[in-house]
Amino acid sequence: MQTFFIVAILVLGFLITFQIAKASEYVAVLRGEERSRKQSNKINAFMLLMFLIIGLIGVYYCNEKLKGKILGAPASDHGVLVDRMLYITLALTFVVFIITQVALFWFSFKYQESDNRKAFYYPHNTKLELIWTVIPAITLTVLVGFGIFYWFKITGKAPKGAMEVEVIGSQFKWEYRYPGKDGVFGKKYFKKTDEAKGNPLGQIWEDPANHDDIYIAGEDLHLVVNKPVKLIIGAKDVIHDVGLAHFRMKMDAVPGIPTTMWFTPTKTTKQMKEETGNDKFVYEISCDQMCGKGHTGMRGTIVVETQEEFDAWMAGKKPQYATVMDAAKPAVAKDTTAVKPVAAVLNK
Amino acid sequence: MSAAMHVHPEVATTHEVHHDEHHVHHHNETFISKYIFSMDHKTIGKQFLITGIVWAIIGGLFSVLFRLQLGYPDQSFPILETFFGKWAKGGQIQPEFYYALVTIHGTVLVFFVLTAGLSGTFANLLIPLQIGARDMASPFLNMLSYWFFFLASVIMFSSLFITTGPASGGWTVYPPLSALGQASDGSKLGMDLWLISMALFIVSSLLGGLNYISTILNMRTKGMSMTRMPLTMWAMFFTAVLGVLSFPVLLSGAILLLFDRNLGTSFFLSDIVVNGEILPNEGGSAILFQHLFWFLGHPEVYIILLPAMGMVSEILSVNSRKPIFGYMAMLGSLFAICILAFLVWAHHMFVTGLNPFLGSIFVLLTLLIAVPSAIKVFNWLTTLWRGNIRFTVGTLFAIGFVSLFISGGLTGIFLGNSTIDIHLHDTMFVVAHFHIVMGVASMFGMFAGVYHWFPKMFGRYLNNTLGYIHFWVTLIGAYLIFWPMHYQGLAGMPRRYLDKSSWVSFSQFGDLDKMITVVSIIVFAVQLMFVFNFFYSIFKGRKVTTQNPWGANTLEWTTPIRPGHGNWDGEIPEVHRWPYDYAKDGRDFIPQTEPVGEHESKH
Numbered sequence: 001m002q003t004f005f006i007v008a009i010l011v012l013g014f015l016i017t018f019q020i021a022k023a024s025e026y027v028a029v030l031r032g033e034e035r036s037r038k039q040s041n042k043i044n045a046f047m048l049l050m051f052l053i054i055g056l057i058g059v060y061y062c063n064e065k066l067k068g069k070i071l072g073a074p075a076s077d078h079g080v081l082v083d084r085m086l087y088i089t090l091a092l093t094f095v096v097f098i099i100t101q102v103a104l105f106w107f108s109f110k111y112q113e114s115d116n117r118k119a120f121y122y123p124h125n126t127k128l129e130l131i132w133t134v135i136p137a138i139t140l141t142v143l144v145g146f147g148i149f150y151w152f153k154i155t156g157k158a159p160k161g162a163m164e165v166e167v168i169g170s171q172f173k174w175e176y177r178y179p180g181k182d183g184v185f186g187k188k189y190f191k192k193t194d195e196a197k198g199n200p201l202g203q204i205w206e207d208p209a210n211h212d213d214i215y216i217a218g219e220d221l222h223l224v225v226n227k228p229v230k231l232i233i234g235a236k237d238v239i240h241d242v243g244l245a246h247f248r249m250k251m252d253a254v255p256g257i258p259t260t261m262w263f264t265p266t267k268t269t270k271q272m273k274e275e276t277g278n279d280k281f282v283y284e285i286s287c288d289q290m291c292g293k294g295h296t297g298m299r300g301t302i303v304v305e306t307q308e309e310f311d312a313w314m315a316g317k318k319p320q321y322a323t324v325m326d327a328a329k330p331a332v333a334k335d336t337t338a339v340k341p342v343a344a345v346l347n348k
Numbered sequence: 349m350s351a352a353m354h355v356h357p358e359v360a361t362t363h364e365v366h367h368d369e370h371h372v373h374h375h376n377e378t379f380i381s382k383y384i385f386s387m388d389h390k391t392i393g394k395q396f397l398i399t400g401i402v403w404a405i406i407g408g409l410f411s412v413l414f415r416l417q418l419g420y421p422d423q424s425f426p427i428l429e430t431f432f433g434k435w436a437k438g439g440q441i442q443p444e445f446y447y448a449l450v451t452i453h454g455t456v457l458v459f460f461v462l463t464a465g466l467s468g469t470f471a472n473l474l475i476p477l478q479i480g481a482r483d484m485a486s487p488f489l490n491m492l493s494y495w496f497f498f499l500a501s502v503i504m505f506s507s508l509f510i511t512t513g514p515a516s517g518g519w520t521v522y523p524p525l526s527a528l529g530q531a532s533d534g535s536k537l538g539m540d541l542w543l544i545s546m547a548l549f550i551v552s553s554l555l556g557g558l559n560y561i562s563t564i565l566n567m568r569t570k571g572m573s574m575t576r577m578p579l580t581m582w583a584m585f586f587t588a589v590l591g592v593l594s595f596p597v598l599l600s601g602a603i604l605l606l607f608d609r610n611l612g613t614s615f616f617l618s619d620i621v622v623n624g625e626i627l628p629n630e631g632g633s634a635i636l637f638q639h640l641f642w643f644l645g646h647p648e649v650y651i652i653l654l655p656a657m658g659m660v661s662e663i664l665s666v667n668s669r670k671p672i673f674g675y676m677a678m679l680g681s682l683f684a685i686c687i688l689a690f691l692v693w694a695h696h697m698f699v700t701g702l703n704p705f706l707g708s709i710f711v712l713l714t715l716l717i718a719v720p721s722a723i724k725v726f727n728w729l730t731t732l733w734r735g736n737i738r739f740t741v742g743t744l745f746a747i748g749f750v751s752l753f754i755s756g757g758l759t760g761i762f763l764g765n766s767t768i769d770i771h772l773h774d775t776m777f778v779v780a781h782f783h784i785v786m787g788v789a790s791m792f793g794m795f796a797g798v799y800h801w802f803p804k805m806f807g808r809y810l811n812n813t814l815g816y817i818h819f820w821v822t823l824i825g826a827y828l829i830f831w832p833m834h835y836q837g838l839a840g841m842p843r844r845y846l847d848k849s850s851w852v853s854f855s856q857f858g859d860l861d862k863m864i865t866v867v868s869i870i871v872f873a874v875q876l877m878f879v880f881n882f883f884y885s886i887f888k889g890r891k892v893t894t895q896n897p898w899g900a901n902t903l904e905w906t907t908p909i910r911p912g913h914g915n916w917d918g919e920i921p922e923v924h925r926w927p928y929d930y931a932k933d934g935r936d937f938i939p940q941t942e943p944v945g946e947h948e949s950k951h
Contacts, residue, residue, distance in 0.1 A: 003427045010873060017877065021813035025890060028812075037738075040812070044739040047820065048747065055827065066835040069856045078770075085767045086838075093758040100725055100754045107732040108747055111668070112739070119669040119931035120734035128730070129677045129723065136722040140715045140761075147715075147765040148708045154767065155704035171531060171623070190619040191626050202621070237622040238525040239634055241699065241774065245840025245853050248771040252700045254634050255524055256618030259701030284853050288774040288842045290518045292525060292532045293443035296845045 038113070045112035052105035056098075071245060075272060075283070075304075076263040079248035081150040088146055092139060158262035162228035165221065167285075168201060169233075169240030169253040172294030174285055176221050177201060178214040180319060185232070186210025193236070198324040205321060215320035220303040221285070223265050224310045230262040240298065243288035246272070252289055265304045272304075377913075385495075387487035388913040392494050393472035394805060397798070399494075399501060400465020401879055406505075407456035410449045412872050414846070417441040419865025421847040435513070444533050446846045447516035451534065452508065454519030455542070457787065459549055460504070462652040464497050466794045467591075470655055471560045471584045473801060477904035478578050480569025480921060482914045485562040489555045496552035500545045507541035515542035518844065520645070523616040523637050527608045530622045540609065543602045550599045553591050560588040569903070571923035575679070576940070578902050578927045579672060582679055583658020586686040587651050594647040594690070601640030608632070635700055642693035649786045650689040653753075654682065656793020657724060660746040662927075663800050664728055666900045667743040668735030669936060671928035674727045681720030688717045698766040699773050707766050714764035721757050725750065736931075740898070741815035742800035748823045749792040755827075756785025759834065774844075777837020780830045788826045795819075798882070803897050807910040808889030814881040818874055825871035829864050836860070901927045901939045 028036035074083050111117070166177040166185060179185045186209040193202035200217070203210045223229050233242050235253035242261075243250045251261040273281045285300030305313075386392060416425060417440075424439035435445035472490065476483050484490045507514040516534025517526040521542065529536040564585045568577070607613040608629075616637045617629035665672040672678060695714045698707050728750050737743065759781040762768045772778065795818070802810050841854040848854040896905040903923070907915050921941040929938040933949055 003425075014873075014877060014880075017817065018814070018880070021811050021817075021881075024813045025811060029890075040816070041739050044744060044816065045737075048739075048744075051823070058827070059831070062832050062835070066832060066860070070835055070838040071840060071853065082767055082771045085765060086762065086771070089762050089765060089768060093761055097754065097758055100729065101751060103729050104732070104747065104750055104754070107729060107735075108737060108739075111732060111735045111737050113669075113736050117736050118934070119736040121671065121931045121933075122673060122730070122734065123671040123928065124674045124676070129674050129727075132726040133677075133719060133723055136719050140718055143761065143765060144712050144715050147711055147767045150767040151708055151711065152704060154770065155707070170621070190621055193621045193624075193626060195624055237620055238528070238531050239522055243774070243840065243842060245771075248840075250699045250770050250773055254701060255620050256630075257633065257635060257701060278852075280852060282852050284851060286840070286842050286845075286851070286853070290447070290522070290525065290844045293447065293516075295447075296443065296847055297850065299851065 041113050045109050048105050049109040052102065052109075055101075072276065074246065074248050075267045076244075076247035076249065076265050078154045078263045079246070081153060082248040085146055085150050089143060092143065154263075155261075158230040158260075159228050162230045162262055163224060164230045164232060165223075166201075166232045166234065167221070167242055167253070167300075168236060169242070169287065169291070169298070170236035171238065171292050172287070172298040173217070174221075174242075174298070174300035175200060176216040178216070178314070178317075179209075180212030180214055182209060182212055184209040186213050190236070198320065198327060203320065205324070211321045212319050213321070214314070214317045216317070220301045222310055222313050223302060223304050224307050225265055225268045225304050227307070228262055228264045230260055233259045233261070238291050239289050240287045240291050241289035243286040244283070244302075245286065246283055250288060268304045268306065269302075270305075385491060387483070387491045389472045389476050389484050389487065389490060390805065390911070390913075390915075392490055393469045393474075395494050396464055396468030396472060396497070397805075399498065400461050400469060401882065403456050403460040403501065404465065405876070405879065407453050407461060408872050408875055410453040410456075412869055413441065414446055414449045414453070415865040415868045417446055417846050419862045421849060441846070443846060444513060444516060447518070447532075447844070448513045448534055448538075450844060451516045451518055451521075452504075452514050455515070455546075456504070458519060458648065458652070459546070460497075460501060462787070462790050462794070463553065463591075463648070464549070466652065466790060466797075467584065467587050467655045468494070468497065468556060469794075470580070470659060470797050470801070471556065471588065473805065474580055474904065475560055475563050475584055476567070477804070477907065477911075477915060478581055478902050479564060479567065479572055480903045480923065481563060481567040482916070482920070484559050485567060486559055489559050493552045493555035493559065496548050496555065500549035500552060503541055503545040503548065507538045507545070510537050510541070512536040512538055514538040520638075520641055521605070522641075523605060523608065523634055524620055524622075527605060527617060528620070528622055528627075529609075530625060540606065543606050543609075546602050547599060550595045550602075553595050557588040557591040557595075560584055561592065564588075569920045569923055572903075572940075575676075576923055576926045578658075579661040579675070579678055579682075580655075580658040582682055583654045583661075586682050587654045590647045590651050590654070590686055590689060594644040594651075597640055598644035601637055601644075604640075605637065635697070635702075638697055638700060639693070642696045643690075645696065646693040647689040649782070650685055652786055652790045653793075654685070656749060656790045656796075657682070657753075659797040659800070660728070660749045660793050661731075662902070663742050663746040663796050664731050664750075665928055665930065666800075666898050667738045667740055667746075668732055669738070669899075669930050670731060670735040671930055671932075672727070673730035673733075674723070675926065675928060677723055678727055681723045684720040685717060688713060688720070692717060692764075695764050695766070695769070698769045711764065711766050715761065718757065718761055718764075721753075725754055725757070740799065741810070741812060741819055742796045744816070744819045745792045745796035745799060748819065749789050749796060751823075752784050752789040752792060752826065755831075756781055756783075756789060760785060771840065772837055774842055775837035776833050776841050776843055779843045780833035780837060783833075784826070784830045788822075788830070792822075795822075795878075800898070801904075802882075802885070802889075803892040803909075804904055804907075804911075806886050806889070807892050808885055809892065809897075810885045810889060811881050814877060818878045818881070821874040822871055825867050825874070828867045829871070832860055833864065896939075899937050901929060901937055903940060906939065906941055 074080055164179055168175045186207040187204045188202045189204055190202045192199060192204055233251050233253045235255045240253040242253060247263050249261055249263050251259050273279050283302035287295055287298035426439040428436035429439045435442055512533045515538045516532060525531050526535050526539050604615040608615050608617055614629035614632035616634050617632040620627040661672050692710060692714045694702060694710045763772055763781055799810055799815055836857050892909050895909060906921050923940045924943045925940055927940050932938060
């Protein structure tokens with residue numbers, strides 16, 4: 001019923017507008033088309049000026065209303081660079097925005113048609129054109145310079161001693177792997193993947209480096225504050241994207257082509273809770289690349305904590321290899337020669 | 349003997365005139381040859397325009413539907429279930445439906461409306477009229493171009509009605525999502541139809557483009573040198589060049605994707621385990637498709653923008669009663685944009701794991717494109733400066749275009765800088781940016797063109813009052829919708845999320861989303877009003893009574909008010925000057941056909 005009324009009102013409103021429009025055309029013809037054209041010219045010129053003024057007020061109002069909602073200070077070292085670049089660009093473009101928009105609408109208003117004015121024949125002016133080729137070129141060189149400088153800092157090699165974590169996306173969840181005590185990730189092959197037999201990532205159990213790798217799923221990813229972390233990112237099915245809005249980082253997860261990114265978290269989750277005054281605060285991983293019907297819900301969470309807290313958490317974790325061995329043949333799990341039979345089982 | 353030689357050319361001329369008259373007046377045209385399988389470039393232009401309008405209504409309606417979901421994620425709209433059944437179970441838009449809507453909205457608006465509907469319409473209508481030709485180089489290919497587009501439309505439209513739904517992997521259809529039916533319902537039959545439809549669309553686009561290029565290069569009337577062409581012509585020319593050089597690359601991407609989907613090849617697929625099923629494909633690269641896609645995809649945004657820029661230049665000059673400022677600079681910047689358009693595609697891929705060094709090259713080239721864009725803006729501003737501006741509806745839309753082009757162009761400087769793009773990539777900031785600069789701005793260019801050349805198309809005017817309402821609501825609405833959207837992006841809110849309530853980081857914009865939804869419904873309603881005005885005015889609009897209603901210099905206004913096939917009754921007029929002699933030597937305007945006077949000043 002409500003819908004019906006809305007449609008009825010829309011149709012009615014439209015009919016009325018149309019009748020007025022039609023009538024105004026007849027009136028224009030009656031009063032002399034030239035005269036009513038000039039009148040509407042004045043009205044529109046005035047409205048363009050009003051649009052400029054109200055528009056600029058609107059820009060200010062919008063900023064006042066929304067500036068508090070855009071995430072606050074970045075929580076990583078790279079985030080600081082991203083934000084700095086953003087504000088440099090914002091300052092420059094805002095100046096250009098104001099100058100050009102004001103000129104556009106002010107000229108439109110000022111030079112509206114008038115019987116007293118003759119348009120000025122002004123086909124070109126090489127000097128002017130050179131000025132507004134060179135100034136934008138210089139401005140952009142500055143922006144490119146800063147941009148590329150920061151870009152190489154952010155995408156450069158991760159520092160030695162950075163913690164490494166593997167992040168794997170699949171419809172519609174995130175899984176993680178830590179390299180364990182040896183600091184080396186065991187090899188994987190996607191055809192070894194077997195959820196039912198405890199091998200969701202396709203780890204090759206024959207590779208001893210896999211034996212201490214810690215597999216994490218369905219819970220928070222844990223990172224250490226002020227310790228650089230390098231994420232090795234992959235996907236199983238379609239392209240996903242590890243989006244870390246608070247750290248200002250983002251990288252696609254592409255099946256078949258591992259990608260990496262590194263950054264240093266600078267604030268613990270606890271600190272952020274205090275800073276934002278929101279005790280429900282949590283770092284989130286958002287999937288930023290359209291990945292299917294569950295894309296909206298592909299959410300991961302991160303806890304940033306001190307080294308001690310991290311170590312305590314990690315101490316409670318058991319390598320996936322051990323879990324699988326326990327399940328398959330508890331008695332020989334400790335024996336390294338048991339690798340072959342298990343692999344054989346997994347290969348079936 | 350010599351007398352005979354002198355006579356001969358005259359005889360030939362008379363013969364040609366006779367032939368033309370015959371062509372215009374005595375050709376027996378049936379309804380089908382005149383309105384359906386027409387080879388008249390003007391009719392084909394109208395066909396493109398009307399098909400484009402139909403698609404714009406569909407695409408616009410889709411955006412209203414998904415805006416309903418975004419603004420009111422918790423509310424149920426039973427009427428949706430009535431119309432869409434299982435896709436809106438319980439009156440709530442299902443995720444599959446949502447993604448189908450955004451995908452088809454994007455595809456349709458980018459390709460069918462702003463490519464076919466914009467350059468298809470105005471290249472066809474204006475090229476022969478403004479360069480002084482009777483028709484396109486090949487009217488037959490021109491007709492085929494429309495019918496390939498029509499066929500593409502039919503196939504795309506039919507994909508909306510199949511059980512598994514249309515393509516739903518986003519308008520960029522990145523594989524593996526678009527290659528694997530197991531990963532998404534929209535990647536089943538709907539995706540094949542999408543690819544076939546796009547392949548046909550590309551054929552249409554190529555036939556059209558080649559025709560535009562050869563017509564402009566070969567069929568200009570006497571005296572119409574390349575630099576005496578209106579900027580609209582240069583814009584159409586570069587648009588066609590862009591299309592001809594880049595669309596084939598997308599075609600190859602589409603065909604390879606069809607192979608991957610149906611023939612078991614592995615161009616884009618490797619190492620995939622989907623829903624526990626291990627696929628045999630190895631060695632392909634999902635990123636390769638993105639390169640192929642964006643090698644068209646980026647030029648595509650200029651394919652959409654350039655015609656709008658050309659028309660805006662023309663309309664601003666005519667209605668400021670002033671020459672366009674810096675004709676050669678305008679032309680040079682069109683050329684620069686055309687070249688650079690081919691060299692920036694990977695800025696859509698900064699976060700795909702692209703080599704950072706390569707990324708930095710693309711940053712440089714991308715930001716370079718701001719220079720010709722800035723030149724164009726400053727030249728438009730100077731064109732308005734000290735003019736004597738008449739605010740026809742077309743002029744207003746042209747001014748609106750410049751405003752939107754500035755706003756959207758500047759946010760491009762954020763996104764083209766890879767450092768900032770890391771944070772803003774695939775967020776609502778991108779959505780806001782390209783909707784303003786490419787979507788709405790080009791729409792404004794298109795509206796400007798429709799209002800300006802409607803008298804030429806149909807011999808009648810559009811209703812002015814409805815036109816002014818259309819302009820003001822659309823301009824204000826466009827800024828209300830897309831300006832605050834940038835803030836959502838700055839907060840890192842990803843695009844293509846249909847409900848943010850479960851997120852801690854992105855759930856703070858509920859009221860804003862509601863406002864945007866309400867405004868977009870109003871704006872859509874006003875577009876429907878425009879459509880009504882369009883069709884009503886074709887039949888009932890105020891009649892055009894003078895040959896040159898805007899007092900313009902270009903050749904299309906030297907044709908009869910309702911030109912027949914062949915455009916000019918007599919000989920094609922000769923051109924003696926550039927098209928922008930407004931306010932010169934104290935004269936309001938001097939048409940291109942007028943010989944240069946002895947004492948005329950030079951510019």
